[in-house]
Amino acid sequence: MKLIVGNFKMNLSYYEIEKYIDFFKEKDYSNVFFAPSSIYLQKFVDAGLYAVAQDVSAYEVGAYTGDVAAFQLKNLGVNYSIVGHSERRKYYHDDELVNKKIIRLLEQEMKPILCIGENKEERDNKKYLEVIEKEIKDAFNNIQKEYLKDIIIAYEPIWSIGTGVIPTNEEIEEVIGYIKKYVKEKYEFDIKVLYGGSVNNKCIETLEKIENVDGYLVGGCSLKYEEFENLINNIH
Ligand code: PEP
Numbered sequence: 001m002k003l004i005v006g007n008f009k010m011n012l013s014y015y016e017i018e019k020y021i022d023f024f025k026e027k028d029y030s031n032v033f034f035a036p037s038s039i040y041l042q043k044f045v046d047a048g049l050y051a052v053a054q055d056v057s058a059y060e061v062g063a064y065t066g067d068v069a070a071f072q073l074k075n076l077g078v079n080y081s082i083v084g085h086s087e088r089r090k091y092y093h094d095d096e097l098v099n100k101k102i103i104r105l106l107e108q109e110m111k112p113i114l115c116i117g118e119n120k121e122e123r124d125n126k127k128y129l130e131v132i133e134k135e136i137k138d139a140f141n142n143i144q145k146e147y148l149k150d151i152i153i154a155y156e157p158i159w160s161i162g163t164g165v166i167p168t169n170e171e172i173e174e175v176i177g178y179i180k181k182y183v184k185e186k187y188e189f190d191i192k193v194l195y196g197g198s199v200n201n202k203c204i205e206t207l208e209k210i211e212n213v214d215g216y217l218v219g220g221c222s223l224k225y226e227e228f229e230n231l232i233n234n235i236h
Pocket of ligand 1: 007156160161162163196197198199217218219220221
């Protein structure tokens with residue numbers, strides 16, 4: 001079954017979250033995960049839903065105002081965290097922190113969902129495979145092979161996030177195939193790769209024809225619970 005992760009980003013009020021949880025809590029979607037703002041994670045866990053952090057601190061513990069540590073997430077019952085989302089790379093210089101963040105998560109036996117992907121210029125200049133390879137290499141740096149197995153990759157071309165512009169199936173298949181082959185050859189394990197970028201109910205039928213995708217990271221379309229449930233039911 002494909003993994004589906006809804007990334008709410010910095011959206012939804014407390015009351016909207018309560019309604020959202022009410023809608024999903026009695027449903028039995030074992031492959032659906034929710035990534036709300038960290039202040040709401042506990043509510044998802046308490047409702048028996050799978051909660052994913054949108055980010056984690058690069059540091060273990062201590063004087064890092066505003067950060068949330070991996071051990072604190074783990075204490076809440078959160079077992080997954082997104083790392084290196086392009087918005088964090090863009091606004092918070094996360095490129096340099098991704099490797100440390102992954103290490104913090106693995107220390108807690110949590111699963112990182114590592115986001116990678118090229119921007120428009122890199123795509124147009126046919127540099128996208130290089131970019132992807134570098135992002136994986138940097139993220140996996142100095143981590144023993146046995147621990148890497150817990151990492152999931154989300155391939156998210158930056159030019160597709162929130163834009164409604166979706167790569168062709170061939171373009172997605174090429175990159176996902178490349179990631180899987182690269183990880184298998186260099187790190188010797190089979191990695192799961194999600195696709196993310198403007199996934200919605202209009203394009204899902206086409207995306208579902210891609211053979212090598214293991215799931216989806218969904219932004220905008222996860223914000224309205226009914227739309228998100230439609231999407232879930234369109235994924236096999
Ligand atoms: C995302 O932010 O991870 C994402 C894929 O967003 P959207 O689905 O809105 O493009």
